Amino acid sequence: MKTCLLIAILAAAASVAPVRAHHSFAAEYDSKKPVELKGTLIELEWVNPHAWIHMEVTDASGRVAKWDCELGSPNLLMRNGWRRDTLKKGDGIIVSGSQAKDGSNLANAKTVSLADGKRVFNAGSSGDPGTPGAPSN
Amino acid sequence: MKARLTLAGLVIVLAVAPAAAQWFDYPSKGIPRTPDGKADLNAPAPKTPDGKPDLSGICLGDQWSPAGRRPSPPGAGRGEGAPEMLPWAQKVFDERRANSLRDDPEARCMPQGVPKASTLPYPFEIVNAGNKVLILFEMYSLRRQIFTDGRELPKEYAQPSWMGYSVGKWDGDEFVVATAGINDQVWNIDLAGHPHSDALRITERYRRIDFGHMDVQVTIDDPKTYVKPWIMPMRYTLLPDTDLLEFVCEKNIDPQHMLGK
Numbered sequence: 001m002k003t004c005l006l007i008a009i010l011a012a013a014a015s016v017a018p019v020r021a022h023h024s025f026a027a028e029y030d031s032k033k034p035v036e037l038k039g040t041l042i043e044l045e046w047v048n049p050h051a052w053i054h055m056e057v058t059d060a061s062g063r064v065a066k067w068d069c070e071l072g073s074p075n076l077l078m079r080n081g082w083r084r085d086t087l088k089k090g091d092g093i094i095v096s097g098s099q100a101k102d103g104s105n106l107a108n109a110k111t112v113s114l115a116d117g118k119r120v121f122n123a124g125s126s127g128d129p130g131t132p133g134a135p136s137n
Numbered sequence: 138m139k140a141r142l143t144l145a146g147l148v149i150v151l152a153v154a155p156a157a158a159q160w161f162d163y164p165s166k167g168i169p170r171t172p173d174g175k176a177d178l179n180a181p182a183p184k185t186p187d188g189k190p191d192l193s194g195i196c197l198g199d200q201w202s203p204a205g206r207r208p209s210p211p212g213a214g215r216g217e218g219a220p221e222m223l224p225w226a227q228k229v230f231d232e233r234r235a236n237s238l239r240d241d242p243e244a245r246c247m248p249q250g251v252p253k254a255s256t257l258p259y260p261f262e263i264v265n266a267g268n269k270v271l272i273l274f275e276m277y278s279l280r281r282q283i284f285t286d287g288r289e290l291p292k293e294y295a296q297p298s299w300m301g302y303s304v305g306k307w308d309g310d311e312f313v314v315a316t317a318g319i320n321d322q323v324w325n326i327d328l329a330g331h332p333h334s335d336a337l338r339i340t341e342r343y344r345r346i347d348f349g350h351m352d353v354q355v356t357i358d359d360p361k362t363y364v365k366p367w368i369m370p371m372r373y374t375l376l377p378d379t380d381l382l383e384f385v386c387e388k389n390i391d392p393q394h395m396l397g398k
Contacts, residue, residue, distance in 0.1 A: 068390075079379075
């Protein structure tokens with residue numbers, strides 16, 4: 001029950017605040033390279049300036065690859081309802097976002113969902129909506 | 138509607154996990170509240186014992202704030218607000234934009250400088266501290282000190298700094314802060330990527346409109362960079378019932394992946 005409530009809360013919080021990186025999104029990530037990564041959480045790394053999701057993704061041929069997905073900072077995530085233990089090792093998750101321009105297994109997460117399909121959070125550190133003068137992507 | 142959802146969410150968070158309630162959602166004492174217990178952001182601006190508006194409190198730029206309810210000011214640095222740059226500055230600016238601000242030192246955990254530090258999606262706190270006013274920035278845990286003991290800005294700066302040298306005085310209900318001595322490592326003075334020179338002088342006019350809202354008119358005067366002084370209109374909304382969090386930029390893996398163009 002607690003889990004369900006928490007998911008509801010995080011879903012509600014998802015629409016609240018724009019999140020901006022400490023760096024330009026477009027310098028590192030390519031909005032034209034969308035990714036949807038389904039896999040298993042290795043670790044939610046709770047560090048500044050960005051929290052990270054480290055996960056294992058298995059492709060159709062059964063090959064396993066490790067991906068690193070950038071979130072907002074812990075402070076922004078906490079103010080939006082996340083906690084450092086919101087995701088646990090072994091959780092099945094789906095991360096939607098944009099891949100790095102350099103083609104590595106690195107992505108900027110826009111949303112993170114639990115494997116059952118419920119959206120957890122708008123986790124992206126991308127975009128600068130409403131920022132006077134800031135590059136939009 | 139979003140606000141209601143959020144509030145409902147926060148209430149449920151508190152109900153579900155009281156042990157998780159920490160300083161960032163701790164109720165502020167002694168602030169005006171509406172009958173339903175919320176902070177009354179429209180209450181009159183508080184005063185200090187000497188009768189001046191009390192600027193103290195934690196606030197966040199309206200463009201970032203879930204609490205910010207006022208429309209954003211005209212775009213600073215773009216459109217009608219775009220400053221006219223000298224040729225060298227325009228060239229630098231255009232290169233930065235073309236490269237998606239890849240080389241912004243903020244991405245390598247370096248300080249943002251003034252006035253950019255006040256334009257970020259993290260709150261800052263204004264503190265009255267006797268003969269100075271302190272501004273504590275959550276992002277990267279920076280701080281400014283604004284001397285209010287009557288001194289003038291120095292004519293020379295032995296040690297130009299990221300946050301500059303600031304003096305403040307009151308002009309009626311406006312707190313006027315003059316800042317200079319910004320070092321040349323401050324790469325961009327705003328999120329748009331505008332450059333500066335050692336001639337940069339910043340004048341901020343802080344006006345606390347009411348308990349929950351503050352306007353700051355920021356004038357950028359840098360004749361070595363801009364054709365004429367220009368203004369960034371900034372708006373802030375108070376964040377009640379929270380405190381600043383620590384933010385040490387401790388582990389940063391982005392630069393190795395930042396290609397720019």
